[in-house]
Amino acid sequence: MNSTKNTTTQRDVSEKHLYQIYQKSNKPLSILGFTLVELIVVITILVILGTIAFLNLGSFSGSARDSARISNLTNLKKWLDLFQIRSGTYPMPEGSVAITASWVTIGNQGFAKEQIESLVKLSPWATKDPVDPTMYPTYTVNLKQDKMQALVFLEDSSTVTAFVPLSSEGEVPWRLPKAVLSGAVGVRQWWGDELIPTTFASTSSDYSKRFPATIGDSLGILISSTGSDKGKPAQEIQNIITSGSLDIRRTSDEYKALFSASDFIVGTGTQLQSLQISYVNGAGLNSPSSCPPGFLPVPGNKEFNQPGFCVAKYEMSYSDADVPTSSMGGTGWNTVASIPGKVPVSMIGKYPIADITQSGAIASCQSMGAGYHLITNNEWMTLARNIEAQNSNWSNRITGSGYISNGVSNDATLGCGTSASGTQAQYPLLTRAWATKTGEGFWNTSCDTKRQLKLSNGQVIWDLAGNVWEHVNKANTMDGSDYGTGWVNLDPSDTDWHNTGWTASVFDPYRKLYGPSNSTYTHTTNGIGNVYGVWGTTLTTGNIFLRGGGADSSTNVGVFTLILNWASAVVGRNVGFRCTW
DSSP states (O other): OHHHHHHHHHHHHHHHHHHHHHHHHTSOGGGOSOOHHHHHHHHHHHHHHHHHHHHHHHHHHHHHHHHHHHHHHHHHHHHHHHHHHHHSSOOOOEEEEEEEETTEEEEEEEEOOHHHHHHTTOOTTTTSOSSOTTOOOEEEEETTSSOEEEEEEESOHHHHHHHSOOOTTOOOTTSOTTOEEOSSTTOEEOSSSOBOOOSOTTOTTOGGGOEEEEEESBOOEEEEOSGGGTTOBGGGOHHHHHHSEEETTTOOSOEEEESSSSOEEEESHHHHGGGHHHHHHOBTTSOOSOOOTTEEEEOOBGGGTBOOEEEESSOOBOTTOOSOOOTTTGGGGOOEEOOTTOOOBOOTTSOBEESOOHHHHHHHHHTTOTTOEEOBHHHHHHHHHHHHTOGGGBTTSBTTBSOBOOBSSSOTTTBOOTTTTSOGGGOOOTTEEEETTTTEEEEOOTTHHHHEEEOTTSOEEEOSSSSSEEEEBTTOOTTOTTTTOSOOOSOTTOOBOTTBOTTSGGGHHHHHHHSOSOTTOOHHHHOOOOEEOOBSOOOOSSEEEEESOOTTOSTTOSTTOEEEEEETTOOOTTEEEOEEO
């Protein structure tokens, strides 16, 4: 009874409620509802909201997929590192091609696919792309397989910038170096009005719609920069697959060597040949994390396509070079004659090696072991430009104000004023001065501060300007081949450019490759050195580079000094060398 009564009461209340609504609306209950116009408005609003939600979801999905790619890449490196700890080496890439320099293998570039997953104990499908299951990370190892670098392609360039910051020049990852940020916030544009696409869309095989992100050592993963293969990693290019290798010194095709999304060098074999340095130290454009004894790390320079490298802190000598033995000038030149086959060192307190040809200097550096080579012009210029940019190297402690010291040179203002007595025996070469009266060596401290030049990373190099002239490989070859090829002189008809300054207009195109960054610098005011050109002789082939200047020099000594009229077979009692690694 109670239940029936309660139900009746609820029905009575509902009917009463409906009647009240009817009375207020003054309309029959049968016609209550939305009008057609109201329905159209509601539907339109829902469509708009749905479109916005769809677009936002699509963008979110692209970012989510990129996050998955980066997570997979990071996880891959972790398991590869664990494998390297257990076995001592990283595994070889799958489907790899050899990266060579003059036909000598320096590394291998391929993929991290199913075999790598199994080998390093990764779960299946861990390396596949979330959109395109045919895409795998590019994976590179050096020759020793103790360094690795991996790369994936992302959908959105903003994801790359979150993973690896843009370079200081504001370059958009992967695009041309002149790409700029423009327009609305976050909109990336290059050259004209073409916006960089931000999704794979339906063309995942179109590499122009991909943005690379890398992890690991900065070896320099190689990607094509031209033609129909632009954007493709080397191991996906058919002619390289067919030959099985890519020779970075010999290729006439242009490649981009990616150290990271924002750090890279671009060029053909001529520009890429120094890339093999990065396969030794894995530093990319940064300073190497460590160097051999007697060597110091140097940051790379993109302008010269030069990765970071290690350079001898001192001019090369022998560990037992305690007495000068120059066969050309006696003890007066305070140098030791080179001994073919004897391994040089970079060591304080020893007399520098001289009486050596450039080919002899190349062989001497190579005798130190794998990766050692005579300093190249690109390496010298990387050092000189770095030194030029440091306030501490200028006499007024402001870049461009005053002069850069010339160290051990015959200039009492810019350098040590070594030969005031006119006797060559007074030249305090390396870290000793030789006293001819007593025949005993003693430490020279009077001009040590003028002999030291500082780099941006705080390192100090000795005697890059002054002391002995230094052989420099103008061909920039790590193996020393073709060392006599390259710039000979500017005007063979001019047989007397002795001590010509870099400010001469005829030198301007060459100054960018061989001289100071500022065209107004002069040696007299700024101590940078001169071009020491053809003097009474016209050379057309076979000349080599000597740089820095000697202890008997004054107007032609400095960090940018360059002598062009030295024949490859000539030796000098004040001509030495410096090795790099």
